[in-house]
Amino acid sequence: MTQPDWIDRFQGLSTLPAQIKQELTQRSRVISAPAGTTIFGPGNIPDNLLLLLSGTVRVSQTSEGGREIVLYRVEAGESCVLTTACLLAHEAYSAEGIAETNVTAAAIPRAAFDNLVSSVPAFRDFVFAAYARRITDLFRVIDDVAFGRIDMRLADRLIALSGGGHDLHVTHQQLATELGTAREVVSRQLTEFQRRDWIRQSRGQIDLLDRAALARLAATA
Amino acid sequence: MTQPDWIDRFQGLSTLPAQIKQELTQRSRVISAPAGTTIFGPGNIPDNLLLLLSGTVRVSQTSEGGREIVLYRVEAGESCVLTTACLLAHEAYSAEGIAETNVTAAAIPRAAFDNLVSSVPAFRDFVFAAYARRITDLFRVIDDVAFGRIDMRLADRLIALSGGGHDLHVTHQQLATELGTAREVVSRQLTEFQRRDWIRQSRGQIDLLDRAALARLAATA
DNA sequence: GCTGGACGGTGACAAACTCACCGACGGGCC
DNA sequence: GGCCCGTCGGTGAGTTTGTCACCGTCCAGC
Numbered sequence: 001m002t003q004p005d006w007i008d009r010f011q012g013l014s015t016l017p018a019q020i021k022q023e024l025t026q027r028s029r030v031i032s033a034p035a036g037t038t039i040f041g042p043g044n045i046p047d048n049l050l051l052l053l054s055g056t057v058r059v060s061q062t063s064e065g066g067r068e069i070v071l072y073r074v075e076a077g078e079s080c081v082l083t084t085a086c087l088l089a090h091e092a093y094s095a096e097g098i099a100e101t102n103v104t105a106a107a108i109p110r111a112a113f114d115n116l117v118s119s120v121p122a123f124r125d126f127v128f129a130a131y132a133r134r135i136t137d138l139f140r141v142i143d144d145v146a147f148g149r150i151d152m153r154l155a156d157r158l159i160a161l162s163g164g165g166h167d168l169h170v171t172h173q174q175l176a177t178e179l180g181t182a183r184e185v186v187s188r189q190l191t192e193f194q195r196r197d198w199i200r201q202s203r204g205q206i207d208l209l210d211r212a213a214l215a216r217l218a219a220t221a
Numbered sequence: 222m223t224q225p226d227w228i229d230r231f232q233g234l235s236t237l238p239a240q241i242k243q244e245l246t247q248r249s250r251v252i253s254a255p256a257g258t259t260i261f262g263p264g265n266i267p268d269n270l271l272l273l274l275s276g277t278v279r280v281s282q283t284s285e286g287g288r289e290i291v292l293y294r295v296e297a298g299e300s301c302v303l304t305t306a307c308l309l310a311h312e313a314y315s316a317e318g319i320a321e322t323n324v325t326a327a328a329i330p331r332a333a334f335d336n337l338v339s340s341v342p343a344f345r346d347f348v349f350a351a352y353a354r355r356i357t358d359l360f361r362v363i364d365d366v367a368f369g370r371i372d373m374r375l376a377d378r379l380i381a382l383s384g385g386g387h388d389l390h391v392t393h394q395q396l397a398t399e400l401g402t403a404r405e406v407v408s409r410q411l412t413e414f415q416r417r418d419w420i421r422q423s424r425g426q427i428d429l430l431d432r433a434a435l436a437r438l439a440a441t442a
Numbered sequence: 443g444c445t446g447g448a449c450g451g452t453g454a455c456a457a458a459c460t461c462a463c464c465g466a467c468g469g470g471c472c
Numbered sequence: 473g474g475c476c477c478g479t480c481g482g483t484g485a486g487t488t489t490g491t492c493a494c495c496g497t498c499c500a501g502c
Contacts, residue, residue, distance in 0.1 A: 024436040028464095036263065042241075061363065061364060063364050063367070064368075064389060065368060066369075069367050071363070075337050084349070085352045094364075095360060115344065118338075118342070119339070121335070124335070124338065124339065128306050131352060135303060135306060138359045138360075139315060142282065142359065143284050145366045146290050147285075147287075147290075147401070150457080158499085165322075171479085171481085176390070180367040181458080182458085182459055182461080183482095184458095184460080184482085185457095187480095187483090188458095188483090190374075194476095201481090202477095203466085203468085204480075221285055273498055371488085371489070392449065392450085394449080394450095401487085402489080404450080405486095405490075406490065408452090409451090409452090409489095412451080424448095424449065424450075425449075
């Protein structure tokens, strides 16, 4: 059989020698899961490194009090490296990853991962670069939560979640989870945005009327 | 010359074969810096993996607005792995590490680090375990900042910083930085603690009078 | 002794979170 | 169709936390 082309979708893997690509595809398998699947979480740690081929995985953390905050998203072409680290260390890992859409991923078994890290410099760089990406994401979250203003963060998130589209389908509670705040806070901010004619709300849906105004608010230093 | 024993201080390195230890010591050098030295920061990224032999390094992040929050501390026997990741990825790295005491560290050059990661499974495990440790630290910070109450966080920090001692020398501003909050908030909480006879304040110093009460508050879910 | 900077205290106000409750909507069911 | 129930969103009141402005005290260095 010919080598599947998924490897080339990963910037950082596409330059691997053909022989290594061969090994990668032989030792991994492609899995898929429907939207809503818990990819990993407390008591459900996969024994593989996952490389996302399509879809997105939302990684969030839930506090003792039951409140939740979104840490980052894994997009197609990226990997779930943080899982592997915490897997190796047997650390209590309170974060969970949930498929936000239908997803497909290449699963690389631990042994193959270990082998690649040790023998292929380019793969090693790929892994460390993925770590760096995630860690800077976490730094960003800390900065936002500790010092950011809610209205700016909400405006920013609305734009990000819209993905360029004109409207987005989310509940106030989901937005609250995105920001790690309370639903009431989101409701009040959205009411204010609507009063300014920046958005229009309906049940479970938000239409962006003035994307520029939102972006301006989000960019306020 | 005989092999220096610093390697054995690192749980995770002490089991390396003698030959590898030899290589490590030969290719690294021991450096030292006085308290207050900036170990790494924006525009000052070391080209080495640092293994702390003595002292502690405080890693903190400063926001655009000039406010600061302590992310974690690197203690003797631990390593500055996050630096290496961000180093490899050339990511904008907004955190900085400052020597809190006089410190000594073994500096492993990038090339030697790379070589060890590739050829020594035990060293690889050491590195990934160090990552996992830091990442869970960051998760903890996010949880605290997003959902924690400051009286609990402050009580907790007082105990941690006292290191078992009876008093600690720290300003209100420094405590505010520890928690990523404002000085006034810390001042008011400390005033309240003092009113309850849990602490006694004097300029630049706090005496812990009732450690148990503080611990009880910190443990409140 | 004088002085300037660091340190800490305080009041007034704003932002964000909590709590309690309520009505509106919508899908399933009879 | 009408009913029911769970989700969704709105709102007021009160608390906690953060912001701003300002002030007095302490201390090191001159």
